[in-house]
């Protein structure tokens with residue numbers, strides 16, 4: 056579905072991604088873990104198109120997307136749910152969700168999806184007409200997730216969905232992601248600081264270190280890997 060091959064991404068002269076390669080198959084949840092500054096966000100932005108890699112290839116369902124603008128990639132089904140949620144605080148929950156569908160022309164479909172999400176996530180319904188800024192961190196994360204779903208993604212790129220949430224809410228949001236994958240077949244590329252929780256719901260995972268993929272394996276293989284345990288799971 057997604058094949059990222061040997062991409063190099065820079066911020067000016069700063070070389071962040073160094074020949075990073077990953078792939079995501081249809082129906083998979085794939086986690087990318089790594090320390091602060093390893094380049095996880097840069098990887099997602101390079102895939103979503105808010106950053107352009109200097110070289111390398113990104114094939115999404117047969118289309119080379121590395122040179123395409125983000126709106127075009129969104130239209131193909133690549134949606135980014137960014138770190139820090141980036142909601143429009145003054146707009147209602149409903150309006151924030153509608154912004155996720157700004158590029159869609161099927162107005163009836165948009166209305167139906169809006170209603171379906173309202174029913175699926177009761178927390179959204181309780182705050183439907185309220186400004187997003189009045190919601191708690193966990194509630195805002197649900198809105199951000201639902202907004203990304205409004206674009207009808209084929210692959211959801213999720214950047215740190217549990218950041219800043221209590222352990223209970225973090226668990227909730229990861230469970231929601233797992234359910235979306237199991238019940239709706241949504242494919243997910245998940246970047247998380249919370250390596251243990253991410254690897255538990257992931258079919259496969261990658262460890263990124265200073266812009267390079269240093270390990271790859273199934274979720275359970277990585278959870279059992281000595282180096283992963285020592286560096287990312289806090290085990291001696």
Ligand code: ATP
Pocket residue numbers: 066069071089090091092093094095096097098248
């Ligand atoms: P975190 O978990 O802290 O978000 P990350 O793995 O997502 O870390 P990135 O945000 O991708 O890491 O950052 C990778 C590197 O790029 C870091 O060294 C960071 O300082 C640098 N970097 C990020 N954004 C910029 C920018 N706008 N200009 C220059 N350097 C940047």
